[in-house]
């Protein structure tokens with residue numbers, strides 16, 4: 001756990017054209033406090049959130065799952081962490097910790113070069129993260145600059161991150177990564193490529209995977225615009241004034257990375273294998289989808305609460321809409337349970353959730369989440385957009401508004417706060433970013449669905465077809 005002041009460690013964070021100190025930005029302070037719930041829960045609910053190994057206690061996310069009960073305990077811990085932020089923080093520390101647990105065991109395939117042992121580096125890195133409970137963020141997606149060319153054929157030098165110098169003690173890298181969520185408030189940054197890095201023959205300098213502290217000289221974190229509303233309170237914007245899981249464009253300008261922190265270098269096949277074969281993809285997906293249900297549960301409950309407070313929940317047509325949302329929620333919960341029940345022991349004895357089940361969640365959850373937001377918009381309608389700022393309740397019009405906006409179901413203040421929450425999640429910039437996050441953060445749903453179809457086990461279905469058609 002760290003305090004916001006500890007993040008003023010020399011890291012180069014830019015916001016709206018200025019280099020800033022992280023501690024100066026109120027919404028970063030609030031976001032860090034929520035993120036720290038991950039550490040806090042280890043103290044307040046250790047039975048679920050911790051485990052002991054060789055006499056030391058660690059966060060449960062670091063446990064290598066050996067059976068379904070391990071996955072179930074992790075599930076519960078991920079869910080409780082997500083509940084502390086209503087599923088709005090996608091990249092709490094448990095996300096990448098779950099990947100570190102398995103990277104340490106599965107790193108042998110990374111091999112070595114003449115300067116360093118990549119397999120040992122990855123293992124030691126994962127162990128160091130676990131021993132010190134370091135908060136990592138990650139950047140894999142490369143900026144989309146020219147889709148007609150392989151990445152190393154794009155002349156700008158910022159189409160990805162690449163080695164510009166190889167030395168006895170490490171590599172010097174330059175370039176950029178497109179989006180890095182939570183970079184300003186994390187400790188360390190894990191950089192690698194998606195599993196389909198396309199390179200022209202010859203130059204494999206973009207084929208790198210490494211880790212580096214976020215205050216490394218030459219690393220620049222350039223934040224997107226903030227989504228909070230200074231001048232308004234959390235009664236007006238219950239979500240966007242409480243947190244901003246900030247996204248950033250990350251630039252590397254001659255940043256030095258010692259060999260001990262390099263896991264892939266100058267090897268595009270290894271770069272393509274890194275995410276999947278390390279186990280990081282599948283185990284982080286499990287955390288991610290559990291967080292996803294938590295958010296869907298929040299959004300579904302919000303739509304239902306809005307229907308009730310606005311006196312709409314007795315209408316059959318409204319009940320049908322709400323029933324679609326609750327059915328969606330059950331489907332997602334069931335599919336995550338299936339991912340755990342249909343898991344298998346991999347060749348390292350790691351109990352691994354079913355990828356097809358987890359990808360089914362990722363393929364469907366964005367649509368279900370969007371549907372919950374749409375239902376909320378449609379039900380909250382004009383009542384939602386007509387809510388005045390909370391300061392009005394203490395101004396000249398306070399008495400009128402308190403009387404006019406109170407109903408038999410809620411006081412003016414309670415009704416307004418609920419409608420403000422509905423607006424924030426369904427319609428504000430914060431809400432739209434959450435929608436985008438749910439849609440894209442796990443990769444393009446088009447590609448996820450395509451992969452799902454290609455990998456599905458249809459032997460039983462094909463047997464029926466063959467029987468009928470023969």
Ligand SMILES: Cc1cc2nc3c(=O)[nH]c(=O)nc-3n(C[C@H](O)[C@H](O)[C@H](O)COP(=O)(O)OP(=O)(O)OC[C@H]3O[C@@H](n4cnc5c(N)ncnc54)[C@H](O)[C@@H]3O)c2cc1C
Nearest residue numbers: 138139140141144179180181247436437440441443444446
């Ligand atoms: C809020 C948010 C947070 C994120 N956080 C992170 C992070 O922390 N770290 C990180 O590495 N990444 C992060 N990402 C990036 C995310 O992983 C990517 O946005 C996602 O993988 C999609 O890639 P892209 O944005 O390059 O989309 P593109 O590949 O540019 O796709 C854009 C659109 O074009 C379509 N398209 C593209 N190619 C084709 C084709 N050949 N045929 C048909 N249609 C096509 C796609 O289907 C899609 O609709 C984040 C994204 C968001 C939105």
